């Protein structure tokens with residue numbers, strides 16, 4: 001079995017017990033689907049957002065609404081095919097009214113699913129999208145996304161994940177509200193792509 005097929009099998013085994021998860025409050029607050037994530041199980045680059053929105057909840061897929069369409073478009077412009085990366089969120093169930101996930105929700109879901117996804121996929125680079133994703137991943141309340149975005153963090157994870165580089169950037173939903181800053185998100189995506197795939201990524205992906 002090749003590594004990608006093996007990792008796909010491990011991800012399926014990880015998800016199976018949580019198809020109808022109620023391990024945190026979000027399981028009982030009106031979600032339609034548990035949105036585990038999608039993409040290349042052997043990806044070198046992984047994206048982590050905050051949580052599913054209405055479109056994602058309805059379709060059971062991450063980043064398929066307006067924010068996701070913008071992300072997909074910017075990834076293509078940066079030379080990355082969406083199918084070559086893995087995309088997920090800190091919490092897998094939609095928070096009501098798109099509120100931010102509570103710490104109990106982020107921490108529970110992260111331990112059950114996200115950290116295990118990271119262990120299976122073992123990307124070279126993780127790009128967090130927005131302050132909630134960064135805060136949830138690092139378990140810190142006081143992250144300043146404007147100060148931290150675009151900076152490579154090499155000490156985010158403990159062994160054996162300590163080789164993974166973390167690159168925070170803005171959430172595409174923020175760019176939809178502030179289109180003049182689209183170039184900043186694009187620059188960060190290019191940086192993440194170069195870190196993961198090298199300069200000649202269009203030939204590597």
Ligand code: SF4
Nearest residue numbers: 021024027092093109
């Ligand atoms: S957000 Fe995660 S932990 Fe909470 S119910 Fe959904 S899958 Fe379970």
